[in-house]
Amino acid sequence: MKLEIGNIFIKDIQFAAEAKLADGVLYVDKAALEKIVLEDETIKSVTFDIAKPGESVRITPVKDVIEPRVKVEGPGGIFPGIIAKVDTVGSGKTHVLKGMAVVTAGKIVGFQEGVIDMSGPGAKYTPFSETLNLVMVCEPVEGLKQHDYEKAVRLAGFRVAVALGELGRNVAPDETKVYETCGIKEGIEKYPDLPRVAYVQMLQSQGLLHDTYxxxxxxxxxxSTILWPTETMDGAIVSGNCVSACDKNPTYVHENNPVVEDLFAQHGKTLNFVCQIITNENVYLADKQRSSDWTAKMCRLLDLDGVIVSQEGFGNPDTDLIMNCKKIEAQGVKTVIITDEYAGRDGKSQSLADADAAADAVVTGGNANEVIVLPKMDKVIGTLDYVNKIAGASEETLQPDGSLVVELQVITGATNETGFIKLSAR
Amino acid sequence: MLRGTILTNNPLVVEKLGPDAPVVYLQCSYQALLEAARDRIHQGARLLTHPLSGSVKPGETPYKSIILTNGKGDVDRQSLQLIENAIQACAKFQQRCDRYRPAVDLDCRLIDWTLLEGALASANQ
Incomplete structure (x- = not known):
């Protein structure tokens, strides 16, 4: 399976009367996008705003972050089974509006999060302080239930991203990258001496604001099932979750998964990147057992030598993580797990809610309980009404001078467990 | 029909499932609910759902619903380990949900219910 990614570097976003993409500038027709959002009768109104890196702007509560893409060659379309038909994606050619994002924000429930600061100390903790962000805040019609509101905002974000992506269809990319993996037999013949490695991605799957599609x-x-790793680059996996935003994968992270990216970088050199295995993180314990059994079974069936396992979330998923790790190791397949930590504000508590001796190679995204002071920003997109209610915040969060005292939990992507973060201990 | 018991401190669970459902409602804190589940595990019940379900952490929501078997007999070590780890985890988080506004309290109930709803869908298959 081969996918060519054509990156079109976006240098600026401006509102304009006519939508177009020219010389790296994305001109956004607000009225046209509004029409696309309001196709859904459950959305009463939408406001669009632009947030640029370095500005004194705080975006909250963030629901999802999406990178606009368009399929220019090959089967299917972006966000299959959701916006496009359900054809298998991941081959052909895709254009990407690189350097920008669509950010959806809005109050679904009272304690929703997260926070993106475009400057100041908080900006270091979120990768989305470096993207040009088109922020859309959707208001629901009166009486709309939370489930329906969540779905409406989720889908509206994808529709807008697809409409913007379409503007890049006939634009020559600034950079082209090719991603290709092969079938089982072909891979063994082509790379007989390289270790066979797969990526096991665990997906948040617990309920309202805790789902992935x-x-x-x-x-x-x-x-648990298998994907060609390029399928995710065309939006095969999308986010429906954002509670404890630090370690949840927005759709943008699925489209740009750094584990996939790094395994491709080593493919054919130090390892043979066989496939991506996806598995869930359900609440029901028998589901956990079944899913981790199947993941381990596939690792054996595929004759893997090693896997990288990434988690999404804390607590309940810690159990899935350790089940996956133990069972895969028991099949003779080496594991490296990627997690984050809830080690208390002082960092002295037990980091995970589960553990095992088999988990002897662990990468951490950081301590989500760590406290940070976010100074007042000149402008807030969304609302601070709910900032006291987000996980990791408290009544004392919003200080009289407008600054926020919060745990890293609240910052979108701060301790991301695919490694999609900017800070490291190196 | 669920073969087990739903232990909950969430009034919405009682409201949604009705009087005939196998629900034990306790008016207690999140941690006390976990401790009540631990008592049952010591008597031989097994956990059917994860005690730390959801990303709204202990201290951030007052509500928790857990499904256990009705079994009596030997203690299930895995269940005991999960519940002990969950109780231990409570200490890491600041208590703040007692200061939420009423609307947020209702949202906390709803989230706990949706987590349980997913588990019930699996349990009733």
Whole structure:
């Protein structure tokens, strides 16, 4: 399976009467996008705003971050099973509006999060302080239930991203990258001496604001399965979760998964990147057992030598992580797990809610309980009304001078467990 | 029909499932609910759902619902380990949900219910 990614570097976003993409400047027709959002009758109104790196701007509560893309060659379309038909994606050619993002924000529930600061100390903790962000805040019609509101905002974000991506269809990319993996037999013949490595991605799948969708299917209703790694680059996996925003994967992270990217970088050199295995993180313990059994079974069936396992979330998923790790290791397949830590504000508590001796190679995204002071920003997109209510915040969060005292938990992507973060201990 | 018991401190669970459902409602804190589940595990019940379900952490939501078997007999070590780890985790988080406004309290109930709802869908398959 081969996918060519054509990156079109976006240098600026401006509102304009006519939508177009020219010389790296994205001109956004607000009225046209508004029409696209309001196709859904459950959305009463939408406001668009632009936030640029370095500005004194705080965006909250963030629901999802999405990178606009368009399929220019090959089967299917972006966000299959959701916006495009359900054809298998991941081959052909895709253009990407690189350097920008669509950020959806809005109050779904009272304690929703997260926070993106475009400058100041908080900006270092979120990768989305470096993107040009088109922020859309959707208001629901009166009486709309939270489930329906969440779905409406989620889908509206994808529709807007697809409409923007379409503007890049006929633009020559500034950079082209080719990603290719091969079938099982072909891979063994081509790379007989390289270790066979796969990526096991665990997907958040617990309930409202805790869900992920694969080709439009709620991940909690899926069995562990296999993807070509390029499928995710065309939006095969999308986010429906944002509670404790530090370690949740916005759709942008699925489209740009750094584990996939790094495994491709080593493919054919130090390892043979066999495939991506996706598995869920359900609440029901028998589901956990079944999913981790299936993941381990596939690792054996595929004759893997090693896997990288990434988690999404804390607590309940710690159990899935350790089950996956133990069972895969028991099949004779080496594991490296990527997690983050809830080690208390002082960092002295037990980091995970589960552990095992088999988990002897662990990468951490950081301590989500660590406290940070976010100074007042000149402008807030969204609302601070709920900032006291986000996980990791408290009544004392909003200080009289407008600054926020919060745990890293609240910052979108701060301790991301795919490694999609900017800070490291190196 | 669920073969087990739902232990909950969430009034919405009682409201949604009705009087005939196998629900034990306790008016207690999140941690006390976990401790009540631990008592049952010591008597031989097994956990059917994860005690730390959801990303709204202990201290950030007052509500928790857990499904256990009705079994009596030997203690299930895995269940005991999960519940002990969950109780231990409570200490890491600041207590703040007692200061939420009423609307937020209702949202906390709803989230706990949706987490349980997903588990019930699996349990009733």
């Amino acid at each position: 694969v080709y439009g299917v709620d991940a909690k209703k899926t069995l």
